[in-house]
Amino acid sequence: MIDYSKYYSKLATGIKASEVRELLAIISQRKEVISFAGGIPDPALLPREELAEIARDVILRYGDVALQYSETKGIREVRETLCDYLHKKKNIHCEPEGIVITTGSQSALDLIARVFIDPGDIVITENPTYLAAIGAFKNAGARIIGIPLDDKGMRTDLLEKKLMEMPKEQIERVKYIYTNPIAQNPAGVSMSFDRKKHLMEIASEYNLLIVEDDPYSYLVFEEGVDKTNLKSMDKENRVIYLGTASKILSPGLRIGWVVSSTDIARRIELVKQYVDLHSPSLSQIILSEAIKQGIIDKVLAKALPMYKSKRDTMLKAMKENFPDYVWYSKPIGGLFVFAYIHREGFDSGALLKKAIDLYKVAYVPGGSFHVDGHGKNSMRLNYSYPSHEQIHIGVQRLAKLILESTN
Ligand SMILES: Cc1ncc(COP(=O)(O)O)c(C=O)c1O
Structure with missing residues (x-):
């Protein structure tokens, strides 16, 4: 067996294998998991x-x-x-x-x-x-x-x-x-x-x-x-x-x-x-x-009301299900809601495997969006790809994960 490590550049060696990336890469094959992870357009919009x-x-x-x-x-x-x-x-x-x-x-x-x-x-x-x-x-x-x-x-x-x-x-x-x-x-x-x-x-x-x-x-x-x-x-x-x-x-x-x-x-x-x-x-x-x-204009004419109503579904589900120590953004556009779980020790990255395996819901841990090592208690949630029903159920699953991991 060749040990390739001596051949790799500092760049290739320096890029850390991310468990998060690997976990998220396999969820597309797991139909039972509701994914809020990607930044993916609603498939119905592809012309x-x-x-x-x-x-x-x-x-x-x-x-x-x-x-x-x-x-x-x-x-x-x-x-x-x-x-x-x-x-x-x-x-x-x-x-x-x-x-x-x-x-x-x-x-x-x-x-x-x-x-x-x-x-x-x-x-x-x-x-x-x-x-x-x-x-x-x-x-x-x-x-x-x-x-x-x-x-x-x-x-x-x-x-x-x-x-x-x-x-x-x-x-x-x-x-x-x-x-x-x-x-x-x-x-x-x-x-x-x-x-x-x-x-x-x-x-x-x-x-x-x-x-x-x-x-x-x-x-x-x-x-x-x-x-x-x-x-x-x-x-x-x-x-x-x-x-x-x-x-x-x-x-x-x-x-x-x-x-x-x-x-x-x-x-x-x-x-x-x-x-x-x-x-x-x-x-x-x-x-x-x-x-x-x-x-493009035709796609946008459909996308705007569709994403607005999906955003509304997500915010409504969050309001109904999330405990009050979760702060979340109220996006004016785009594809994502960003949430901070204000409870000591909450680590969305460490919880991701459990979220996927046990609660059947996925998100992107928010730490990776922060440039200063903060944000372990945050997560990014996509609403453009999942259906309204999936958003509703997925947020309920997330709420359960949050509640059960913070008391
Ligand atoms: C802010 C931002 N920049 C760049 C990209 C990369 O997009 P693409 O390479 O598909 O054009 C994305 C994709 O989600 C994004 O959100």
Whole structure:
């Protein structure tokens, strides 16, 4: 038997095998378990017929492009369609030369980390924040500083305070502020317009870049929520905007996009050529046709009322079943409720196996979303994938787990 360990890189050796990840990987085969774990769209929203027709048409009509290798930064016509769409929907101005199409926004997070981070550099994030962004930044050797959030998003007053306290040499090492300003994963909150303005002012004052990760602004179902994108407020070209087709069309297409300055786009392109040459040509053209035919708008017209009512079902079930020492967010959009169980010693990660095996319910332990080792007493709960009935029963099971583990 070969001992492979001496061959592995520090990166591969350093990534800890996570029991949580392994447990969650097998629950899809266990039908009796109700899963609140993934960030998965409701299957009824996937536009099967429309995409089947588009795929057939695209292969027959544009086979020479769709089935071939293509440009690293994305097929030009697709970039043009996307720029148009972002301008119309988000008031984001972009040039086809300033956009790079990526393999989902997860690969954009990885590319951005490779482009900006040297080991020991600093990234500032919300705390809690998207766990796989933390992973991508850490893989590149980043140190992460977390800023608390409340129901108006990142506490920019605390961000400013933090920066004021930091020595100049440390600020020099801050490569970007990563934020998920609208319907944040995992907290489901949105930044108020005043905070967005404040964040842009701080970035300008301290000369910092901002990475705006925006999968969920299309999925805000409450009225009166500010949906202005930071990128649309960006006069100095310091916002790097990430979008994705995953939550509004299909995650299986694996298509995302990064909008930035042409200079940064060029760097991303240079790094990307050695990662995957380009993102799938076929998926790119399918996306562009789906945009032109208004398929995304049709998906969203169904998604918004559906997710709102699923969120309502989850919150109602929580209100009825959870003890009063559980605090949970009231998301204004997106796919998740985030909960803290305020009882000494409650550890959602340590309880996950029991939750799955005994109580037949799964969630993502909240510790992985915190950048400072806190949050062991928290969990992220997805409401987009399970049915109303599953949400109802699953929350009852969770409540039982919480009650039986805390007295
Ligand atoms: C905040 C955030 N960023 C990025 C991603 C990655 O999405 P994808 O790679 O499917 O575009 C997700 C997925 O859940 C997410 O929630």
